[in-house]
Amino acid sequence: MSSIRELLSEGTELLRKTxxxxxxxxxxxxxxxxxxxxxxxxxxxxxxxVTPDKKNLFLDYLTRRAAFEPISYITGKKEFMDSVFLVNRSVLIPRPETEHLVEQAAALAKQIIAPKLLDLGTGSGCIAVCLKKSVPDAEITAVDISEAALITARKNTKANGTAGIRFLRSDLFDALGPDESFDLIISNPPYVTNEEYASLLPETRLFEPENALRGGSDGLDFYRKILFEAPSRLLPGGKILFEVGYRQAGQVSDMIESTGKFGGIKVVRDLAYIERVVIARKI
Ligand SMILES: C[S@@+](CC[C@H](N)C(=O)[O-])C[C@H]1O[C@@H](n2cnc3c(N)ncnc32)[C@H](O)[C@@H]1O
Known part of the structure; x- marks a missing residue:
């Protein structure tokens, strides 16, 4: 039988070697x-x-971690805002920087009665669920191209007691009705460049879904595609809110500007002072 002290130090040593x-x-x-x-x-x-069963469980978790599996996939959960989300290899693990996107969207949504919100690329559903929690009268549609991600997102809405979110399998706007439009379109799209992808930490590259990360050669493919259709999917005065990657805010702002269909472009920084969220109003 091993003690907690012994197992802790055994585990630390094994992971240190990795x-x-x-x-x-x-x-x-x-x-x-x-x-x-x-x-x-x-x-x-x-x-x-510790009982032999629990010790074996711990050793199994250590083996997985030593192979770089993220802790959140091992435990099956991740905290985001003030909620806990179920995660697995079909969804990106929610990142703290995405909380800024949610905060900005929630502040804007609260100014509108029964706002219509679209979460493009919902993954675990973390954005949609947190928005529903903070703006209960919002009508939220959350889409993803991955059915496996949507299954997890639906579980998360149940686990967090946020009924009423409409989940839809869709390649961006494709499965929406022809006349559907929104007060806010919110998206944390895949934005990693091909070059960055090759040098991502193994825990991300080997375990998180590739289609949640890769945004084409310059990382900006999804912003281009979304901006092409977003003006016709926004109600008058509606806004688009994007999370962007490191040093992408300028390029995404230029892209928005060049559509000629948006004004009032605003960039919000995250806690590391990195430009993280870009917001623009349809004109
Ligand atoms: C960066 S992840 C964001 C996940 C989640 N919203 C978050 O912030 O943690 C991007 C998501 O977009 C989805 N996605 C990729 N291509 C898509 C497409 N063409 N249409 C809809 N969703 C797509 C991926 O499956 C993934 O769930």
């Missing part, structure tokens, strides 16, 4: 998950022994 950045933190998180304990529980009684 070259992971936070071996002690990862070992701690996985042990908590295996023995169904909070972090405090590990340290209040570190000499407590």
């Amino acid at each position: 070259g992971l950045n936070n071996p002690a933190r990862d070992s701690e998180l996985l042990l908590c998950f295996a023995i169904e304990s909070g972090k405090l529980g590990l340290y209040t009684n570190p000499d407590r022994t």
Whole structure:
């Protein structure tokens, strides 16, 4: 029988050898998950022994982590805003920078009565679900090209008690009705360039869905496609809100400008002071 203290140090050592950045933190998180304990529980009684079943579970998690599987796919969940989302390999793991996109969209949606919102590329559903939580009277349509992602998004709406979101399998706007239009179109599209993709951390490149990440040779393919149709899908005065990648805000703003159909372009930075969200109003 091994104690918590022994397993923690064994796990840390194994993950350190793999070259992971936070071996002690990862070992701690996985042990908590295996023995169904909070972090405090590990340290209040570190000499407590762990049953062979739980130890094997922990060793299995360590093996997966040592092969670079993200912690969130191992535990099956990720916190985003003030909610918890179910995640698996069919959806991108929600990122903290996307919270800025949600905050901006929520602030705008709250100014409109029963706003019509479109979440393009919903993935886990994290944007749509958080918007529904903060703007309950919003009519939200959330689309994704991946049926597997939509299955997870539907589970997330149930798990978070946000009924009423309409999920649709669609290649961008394709499955929408011909006359459907929205107050806000919100999208965190795939925006990684081919070059960046090749040098992504293995935990992202080997595990997260490629079609949630790659945005073509310059990373901007989805902004081009979305901007082509967005003006006809926005109600008068409607707005588009994009999350953008590192150093893409200028190019995306130029693209928006060059359509001649938007004004009031605004860029919002994230906590790392990186330009992260681009917003524009249909004119
Ligand atoms: C960067 S992920 C964003 C996921 C989620 N909204 C988030 O912020 O965590 C992009 C999403 O777009 C979806 N996607 C890729 N191509 C698409 C397309 N042509 N039409 C609709 N969705 C698409 C992917 O399946 C993926 O779920």
